[in-house]
Amino acid sequence: ETGVTQTPRxxxxxxxxxxxxxxxxxLGHNAMYWxxxxxxxxxxxxxxxxxxxxVENNSVPSRFSPExxxxxxxxxxxxxLQPEDSALYLCASSQDWAQGDTGELFFGEGSRLTVL
Amino acid sequence: xxxxxxSPQSMFIQEGEDVSxxxxxxxIFNTWLWYKQDPGEGPVLLIALxxxxxxxxxxxxxxxxGITRKDSFLNISASIPSDVGIYFCxxxxxxxxxxxxxxxxxxxxxx
Numbered sequence: 001e002t003g004v005t006q007t008p009r010x011x012x013x014x015x016x017x018x019x020x021x022x023x024x025x026x027l028g029h030n031a032m033y034w035x036x037x038x039x040x041x042x043x044x045x046x047x048x049x050x051x052x053x054x055v056e057n058n059s060v061p062s063r064f065s066p067e068x069x070x071x072x073x074x075x076x077x078x079x080x081l082q083p084e085d086s087a088l089y090l091c092a093s094s095q096d097w098a099q100g101d102t103g104e105l106f107f108g109e110g111s112r113l114t115v116l
Numbered sequence: 117x118x119x120x121x122x123s124p125q126s127m128f129i130q131e132g133e134d135v136s137x138x139x140x141x142x143x144i145f146n147t148w149l150w151y152k153q154d155p156g157e158g159p160v161l162l163i164a165l166x167x168x169x170x171x172x173x174x175x176x177x178x179x180x181x182g183i184t185r186k187d188s189f190l191n192i193s194a195s196i197p198s199d200v201g202i203y204f205c206x207x208x209x210x211x212x213x214x215x216x217x218x219x220x221x222x223x224x225x226x227x
Contacts, residue, residue: 002160042120043159043204043217056214090158103147103208103215107158 003027006091006108013081014116021076021111023091031097032074033105034066037088049074050097081115088112122205122218130226135192137203137221144185145207149215150177153202162203163190195225 048056
């Protein structure tokens with residue numbers, strides 16, 4: 001138990017569906033992240049939120065839409081995805097985004113997404 | 117952008133053997149972190165290194181922050197079956213925020 005909870009753990013969706021991934025952290029952290037993990041590829045940083053403001057957006061297609069309503073919750077809204085978007089989506093949190101942060105990321109267990 | 121080269125990509129070893137893996141970078145970092153990802157789980161931090169030349173141990177794990185600040189290694193001594201998983205290195209510069217991850221080393225331990 002890392003203090004970061006992701007739901008759902010598994011999701012299968014068609015290319016025309018709209019779904020959302022949810023992440024919640026119980027650690028009192030100020031920064032939250034979405035990573036994409038595909039087979040045989042390094043972890044890809046998608047989005048970073050610090051104190052509920054987006055501070056990083058790594059050229060992610062607009063079919064992925066993040067939302068951070070407060071510092072404990074992070075969502076990834078999905079619509080009109082492609083089969084190549086199938087991957088493990090990992091949420092993480094850290095104490096802060098930059099200053100005063102040890103750099104340690106606390107990851108959730110991930111949401112395994114399959115796009116048909 | 118910054119890139120990390122992590123090697124080896126995979127390792128198949130017998131229980132009891134020692135393991136060594138490393139990461140090299142084209143640019144310097146002021147923090148190196150090593151994570152382990154068990155099957156079906158998210159990565160968990162094993163060791164964090166904050167000073168060039170630093171050598172840190174955590175049980176059977178030992179990691180070093182290279183003196184050039186462009187590399188780091190992780191050693192596992194006397195491997196056991198539960199060491200199976202994917203090991204990731206990550207480099208970070210404090211004021212830049214984000215960590216850059218290596219591709220991972222997949223470790224298989226045969227009983």
